[in-house]
Amino acid sequence: MTVHDTQNLIESIMESLYKDENFLEEIGADRERYFQSGTEILTTTDKIIKSYIRVSRDNREIERIPAYRVQHNNIAGFYKGGIRFSDQVNESEVENLAILMTLKNALHELPYGGAKGGVVVHPNNYSKRELNMIAKKYVQRFAPDIGPTRDIPAPDMGTNEETMDWMVGEFKTIHPGKNYMGAFTGKSVENGGAQGRREATGRGVYHSYKWLVEDWASQTPDKNDIAEGIHRQQWQLLRDLVDKNIRTEKITVAVQGFGNVGSVAALQAYECEDLDHAITAVSDHQVMLRNKAGLDIPALVEYQTKYRTLPVTEEALQKYGIEAEILQPEDLLTEEVDVMFLAAVEDQITDLNKELVKAKVFVEGANAPIDRAADEYLHNDGRIVIPDILANAGGVMVSYIEWKQDRVTYLYTEEEVLNDMINHMSESCEKVFVSYFKEGLPGIRSTCYVHALKRLFTLLYRHGKLF
CATH class of the missing domain: 3.40.50.720 (NAD(P)-binding Rossmann-like Domain)
Incomplete structure (x- = not known):
């Protein structure tokens, strides 16, 4: 749909x-x-945020990658939804998934609204170092709009607990002394998952x-x-x-x-x-x-x-x-x-x-x-x-x-x-x-x-x- x-x-x-x-x-x-x-x-939709992540590739070229965070509605609670890494990501898809998250959380009576994020990359085409940089740059770009009492991302297609660990680590660096553990879910068990x-x-x-x-x-x-x-x-x-x-x-x-x-x-x-x-x-x-x-x-x-x-x-x-x-x-x-x-x-x-x-x-x-x-x-x-x-x-x-x-x-x-x-x-x-x-x-x-x-x-x- x-x-x-x-x-x-x-x-x-x-x-x-x-x-x-x-x-x-x-x-x-x-x-x-x-x-x-x-x-x-x-x-x-409440807010559609688009940014570009500049990443230094292993071959020393600089790549400019589109990234999105869409926040549909938060009447039922904080925005909530995954972040996907896929070369098929586009604004319309991410917006639709954010709306579905609002409906899903309401159906199951969870205290969340709906959001979704995406980065236009195919993970298999990037090294671990490059994916780490993409994850951290994503948090840097969207830091003002995410957090444990604002918008709580999680893994989705192309991301996993390692990605969330990288992201929560970057969030902690950006917000020293503030609550950071609940800023992302889907983390490793060792990191509060x-x-x-x-x-x-x-x-x-x-x-x-x-x-x-x-x-x-x-x-x-x-x-x-x-x-x-x-x-x-x-x-x-x-x-x-x-x-x-x-x-x-x-x-x-x-x-x-x-x-x-x-x-x-x-x-x-x-x-x-x-x-x-x-x-x-x-x-x-x-x-x-x-x-x-x-x-x-x-x-x-x-x-x-x-x-x-x-x-x-x-x-x-x-x-x-x-x-x-x-x-x-x-x-x-x-x-x-x-x-x-x-x-x-x-x-x-x-x-x-x-x-x-x-x-x-x-x-x-x-x-x-x-x-x-x-x-x-x-x-x-x-x-x-x-x-x-x-x-x-x-x-x-x-x-x-x-x-x-x-x-x-x-x-x-x-x-x-x-x-x-x-x-x-x-x-x-x-x-x-x-x-x-x-x-x-x-x-x-x-x-x-x-x-x-x-x-x-x-x-x-x-x-x-x-x-």
Whole structure:
């Protein structure tokens, strides 16, 4: 979804909330004016900051690199969102991701607003020294606009805990004697980071799917509890997966994007004791691997951890004892599987290829991997899309725990961190899926937006921001 798609969907949901007279009926005669004001605020970004980072390359050339920090809205709390290093970064993309962060944090009732950052570099093309300089220069450029009670960045595509450690170190240098630990989350454990942070997003992505199938569909056997129409068709699809599992037939899974999120989600599915899966296809930016009987996910995770990519040759597969066909990465989207985890980048299933995809359930581990036209097509076809702002919030949930522990100097155990995240994710899933299926709301993504925008609009109203 583009920034305009997201803004248009916000406008559409706000129009439906305006017509719902049971929502904040106390507004009375000012209702139309307040909703016009609220819609304008929530579709307008607070601040877009662009700078250029000048970096001395190892060959002594000076490179001028565009960098961004976009702060969408902070009515729910301090700005919060990752920083990505990617040669695909652009202002429109970063703004859209900042808006999605506002919605995500509101949906999960986290005390944060939404922001996002980006630097136009491909990390593989830079040395460690050069990446260190880019990270520190980013903090120097944006130091007035970030901090533990202003805007709290975290890792994203192309960045990791090492990047955050470099950044928090530079922030400390710029602000001597001031609180610096909570200025960034996603740091190493030794530097105040939360245990389990790296795996949190992938675990949360898998849990959103597992909760829907195991905790809800398996416990909802009566179709009369479901709204009529497309909702019952989707309920039946989920019941078919439940029945397949009861018959000890494997639920087939494909994973696009075998990085921090996709590899963890794949391993969770592989090791799950309650649902029996065969992960038949995985891909990254170089290759797709397929085995109809099921891939050896632990071996692939071991290889990916060491080499940062999936194996691309028969020799590499044989060395790790992996049986798989080697195919093109784009072939994964048309695999005939029950469940597909989309954990790569934006705009993977679009209006151009929507009729070619065959999976029944899609889980958005990446941000905006399905555009609006494809999302509507899949919904109308009776298939299920678990949206990004619901599914991939595990990382920011654990970031909140890290931010809290940095303020109270208490180190949460990994078990405490992950249990807290899973419980929080379960509460959000129950809120969204129960209201969607029982009240017959128009789309799971729209249902997420309804809950998020109700919270944001209510806060704007209570804070007196709508006059």
